[in-house]
Amino acid sequence: MEKFLLACKMAIQSIFLNRVRSFLTLLGVVIGVGAVVAAVGLAEGTTAGITKEIEKLGTNIVYVIINPASRSEDISVDEFLEFARKNSDVILGVSPFVQYPAQALFRGKKEECQVIGATAEYMMIQNLALSKGRFVSPVDSDFRQKVAVVGSRIQKKLFDNKNPVGNEINVNGQVFKVVGVLKEKQGSRDNTIDDSVIVPLFALNSMFAGDYALIKNFLVRTVSSEKNGEVKKRVKAYLSGIIKKEENYSVYDMSELMSALSRITYLLMIILGGIATISLVVGGIGIMNIMLVSVTERTREIGIRKAIGAKRSDIRVQFLIESMVITGVGGIIGILLGFLVIAVGISKIPGVEPVYSLKWAFVAFGISVLTGIIFGMLPAEKAARLNPIEALRYE
Template identity: 85%
Template sequence: MEKFVLSCKMAIQSIFLNRLRSFLTLLGVVIGVGAVVAAVGLAEGTTASITKEIENLGTNIVYVFIRPASKSEDISIDEFLDFASKNSDVILGVSPFVQYPAVALFKKEKEECQIIGATSEYMMVQGLSLSKGRFISPIDADFRQKVAVIGSRIYDRLFDKQNPIGQEINVNGQVFKVVGVLEEKQGSRDNTIDDSIIVPVFAIDSFSSNEQALSKNFLVRTVSPDKNKEAKNRIKKFVSKFVKKEDNYSIYDMSELMSMLSRITYFLMIILGGIATISLIVGGIGIMNIMLVSVTERTREIGIRKAIGAKRSDIRVQFLIESMVITGVGGIIGIVLGFIVIAVGISRIPGVVPVYSLKWAIVAFGISVLIGIIFGMLPAEKAARLNPIEALRYE
């Protein structure tokens, strides 16, 4: 133990005597570890943000997209709603919906948005709430009223704090009367419900082509998340009676989205981690090269130590400790650098939650020390095998 402590002291002393060389040696490790920590922070931050958005949409939502091959396979809205009412033990509510990109005009103001055709059930199914006015109602559909409920960002940009209720807006050439404003739901993110204009589903028919007119989309809110699977099975059985090919319809819920997200995150972390690992290996090669140069420079010192009784193992341990200390310090600095990148850079990316993963920081530090051991082995072995007589003669 005493010899080990002495070796540590000598290793640290050697590092401080060659500050510039030590700094250049650990630079590759700092960059590699910093890249690992920042990459994991970006991947986990993106995942956390998307997960939060999915949870906000509701975990008991089932999406149904139907693209029939011909009119003979068409499912009417009334047929699907009738099916839903007969399965009320698992289905809480249904809203058909269609959406298209659009441009909204009010006086001189112009804003790109998405227009959504839906029914009165859409508000409940999507878990929306109003800040002003009312939502579209069955009466609007019965009397073919062209009314609209606008998202919070549309309200801010088109009306600039004016009262929008009763005002008329032009959306892709059609005029709609504003009857309500939605409360902000997804903040600064683009292409969300906050950027949308919701109108009765009949009013959006003219926006679609003949092929799109056959398409049907439904939002289904189940009684609870544990009923999602049963609801999907019943919906699939119902839809398959009309649409023969499974390729022409899709039914999925949030759990499938979460599973897909997990797979994407996994591959993203592998790619980013691989890039960071390459950086660490390059840093390790740099350490090995500089340590080999150090062995050559310190040949006489090694000869003197062997002459006064130092064993091969003592010399080997000293050089390994030097390598581990350099990579360990580089790992700590790299972790700090990675956290700074997350705090200053990644946290400012819209829609990304800053995540500081202590687990991955520890893993990155462990890898940096392991790099020191692996790439310090060859220089340490070379130093340990030096002939003491030849080393003492070395100039």
């Protein structure tokens, strides 16, 4: 232990005697470790952000998308609602919906939006809340009333944040009377419910080609997330009796979306981790080259130490410790740099949560120290094998 502590002391003294060289040596490790921490922060932050949004929507939602091969295989709104009523023990509510990109106009102002045709149940199923007015009612749907509920961003952009209830807006050439405003749900991001204009489902007949008595998209809210599996099973059994090919419809819930998201995140971490590993390898090569130069410069010092009794293992340990201290310090600075990138840069990306993973920070630090051991081995071995007589003669 005494020899080890002495070797540590000598290694640290050597590093401080060559501050500029030591800094340049650990720079590659700093960048590599910082990249690892930042990459993990980006991947996990993206996952956390999307998970947060999914939780806002609710985990007890099943999505049903139908793409029938023929009109005889299509399913009307009334037919699907009747199916839901028969399965009310597991289904809390159903909302058919359609959604298209559109342009909203009000007194010369234009704003890109998404127009959503939905029923009164859409509000409950999507966990929406109103800041002003009312939502689309069953009467609006039955009589195809030209009324609209606008998102918070549409209110800000078209109406300068003033109360729009009672005013008329033009959506893709059709005039709708605003009857309500949604509370802000997803902030400043584009293509969210805050950018939407919600109108009665069948009021879209005159806006787009197609028969909306045959809607192909349904949101099904289950009584609890534990019943999602049972609901999906029953919906699939119902659809399979009408639609011949299984690929012409899909039924999924949030758990499947989260599973797909986890796979994407894992792939993203592998790609970003690979890039960061390359940085560490480059840093390790730099360390090896600098340490080899250091061995050459300190040949006489090594000869003196061997002449007064130092063993090969003592010399080897000293150079390995130097390499480990350099990469260890570089690892700590890299972790701090990675956290700084997450705080200053990544956390500002819309939809990304700031995630500081201590587990991956320790892993990155361990990898940096391991890099020092691996790439410091050759210089340490070269120093240990120097002939003491030839080393003393070295000028």
